[in-house]
Amino acid sequence: MQTISTSTTSKRTFLDPVHQDIVLDRSDLAERLIIDLIDTPEFQRLRRVHQLGVSFFTFQGAEGSRFTHCVGVMYIASQLIQLLKDQTKRLAEPEMKRLILASALLHDIGHGPYSHVTEKILGYDHEDWSCRIISENTEVNKVLRDHDPRLPDQITSVLKKTHKPSYISHMISSQLDCDRFDYLLRDSYLTGAAYGLFAWRRILSSLEVDEINDRIVVSGEKGQTAVEDYLFARYSMYAQVYYHRKNLAARALLSKIIRRAKELGENVCFMDAPTKKWLSGQRLQVGEYLFLDDVQMTYHIKCWLNDEDKILSDLARRFLNRGLFNASKITQESILKKVENQAKEIAQAHGLDPEYYISVETTGIRPYDYYRPDEAHPQTNIMIRTDQGKVKELSQISHTVQALVQGSFDTAWLIYPQELKDKIVRMLEGYV
Numbered sequence: 308m309q310t311i312s313t314s315t316t317s318k319r320t321f322l323d324p325v326h327q328d329i330v331l332d333r334s335d336l337a338e339r340l341i342i343d344l345i346d347t348p349e350f351q352r353l354r355r356v357h358q359l360g361v362s363f364f365t366f367q368g369a370e371g372s373r374f375t376h377c378v379g380v381m382y383i384a385s386q387l388i389q390l391l392k393d394q395t396k397r398l399a400e401p402e403m404k405r406l407i408l409a410s411a412l413l414h415d416i417g418h419g420p421y422s423h424v425t426e427k428i429l430g431y432d433h434e435d436w437s438c439r440i441i442s443e444n445t446e447v448n449k450v451l452r453d454h455d456p457r458l459p460d461q462i463t464s465v466l467k468k469t470h471k472p473s474y475i476s477h478m479i480s481s482q483l484d485c486d487r488f489d490y491l492l493r494d495s496y497l498t499g500a501a502y503g504l505f506a507w508r509r510i511l512s513s514l515e516v517d518e519i520n521d522r523i524v525v526s527g528e529k530g531q532t533a534v535e536d537y538l539f540a541r542y543s544m545y546a547q548v549y550y551h552r553k554n555l556a557a558r559a560l561l562s563k564i565i566r567r568a569k570e571l572g573e574n575v576c577f578m579d580a581p582t583k584k585w586l587s588g589q590r591l592q593v594g595e596y597l598f599l600d601d602v603q604m605t606y607h608i609k610c611w612l613n614d615e616d617k618i619l620s621d622l623a624r625r626f627l628n629r630g631l632f633n634a635s636k637i638t639q640e641s642i643l644k645k646v647e648n649q650a651k652e653i654a655q656a657h658g659l660d661p662e663y664y665i666s667v668e669t670t671g672i673r674p675y676d677y678y679r680p681d682e683a684h685p686q687t688n689i690m691i692r693t694d695q696g697k698v699k700e701l702s703q704i705s706h707t708v709q710a711l712v713q714g715s716f717d718t719a720w721l722i723y724p725q726e727l728k729d730k731i732v733r734m735l736e737g738y739v
Contacts, residue, residue, distance in 0.1 A: 349440055350413075376490055383485040440596075492505075503543070552636070568607075632724055
């Protein structure tokens with residue numbers, strides 16, 4: 308994403324490969340704030356965090372950053388405001404536009420190294436970190452307070468879904484939101500896979516604010532059809548891209564590296580203070596957390612190439628040189644544990660520690676997974692206003708979406724090194 312700034316017009320243009328020209332104008336209250344936030348060190352850090360984690364090992368173009376994604380989400384939110392403000396006076400207020408755009412821009416500012424990959428490995432929550440970065444002693448917090456002292460609290464309430472009206476939060480994060488719209492389109496573009504393409508502008512133009520019930524609904528059959536396409540695009544991206552077997556293998560390898568470094572602790576050849584605290588689960592200050600990014604994590608892995616520990620150095624070499632593990636699908640859950648144990652015996656016989664060279668990865672439900680109507684949070688569901696005027700949850704009126712909702716997509720994969728492939732494959736053939 309290239310940035311062009313023109314001081315004489317006070318405008319800044321971001322040349323985006325997905326949305327084309329994203330133009331911000333300082334004469335606009337909300338857009339002036341967005342420009343100031345983009346220029347903060349905390350937001351610039353997102354240039355050093357991969358949007359797609361370790362997917363670049365599988366898809367050569369998957370080098371995009373959280374920076375470009377967040378700017379894209381902000382842009383889609385601005386388009387949605389333009390379409391909805393005539394329906395709802397509240398969305399026409401400059402302060403509301405400022406809140407929505409800032410929330411959209413900052414929603415992912417708390418992502419750590421390799422995005423969701425280390426989040427899953429270490430069990431932290433990037434959304435919690437987003438709220439801390441917004442609320443605590445940071446340049447982002449200062450910029451927000453300089454514009455309006457209420458903004459940090461207002462934005463964190465939007466991200467935590469406690470803000471009223473609730474539909475403001477749902478514009479940023481729900482089953483049909485600006486975040487998902489951008490990442491599906493952007494990830495499809497970056498990976499070269501057409502699975503994530505859908506008619507997002509048609510969906511936006513079909514949305515209506517239902518202020519009485521504090522929700523956003525999709526209006527009409529044409530809107531419903533566009534949303535169905537969107538849900539299947541989302542399903543396809545998970546099935547073909549996010550849960551690609553090589554992605555799972557790369558994540559497993561990074562997980563083993565982190566686990567080994569944590570186990571070695573003080574005996575590892577190099578580990579800076581923030582990384583040591585992060586890996587050991589100690590509470591980090593915001594400044595320490597902001598020091599973490601993909602560049603810093605990769606530097607550690609490069610240093611670990613020369614560690615005296617043979618397992619850590621070997622895993623680091625495999626990661627840096629794309630010596631990824633293999634992945635074989637296990638279709639029968641009943642044999643999974645037996646297969647894993649036999650694979651570990653094969654690794655042990657080959658001189659490899661089975662705890663670091665054998666694992667099982669599953670593709671069960673995730674927070675950003677397929678569409679699952681949630682009874683606990685019904686307003687995050689996709690609601691359709693039919694041509695007859697009735698409002699119903701999408702899967703109740705769409706046979707295709709009902710099939711998607713009821714489908715079982717859990718899959719298990721046995722992960723193992725390439726040098727064990729022949730023996731592992733022969734072992735698995737015995738279960739066919």
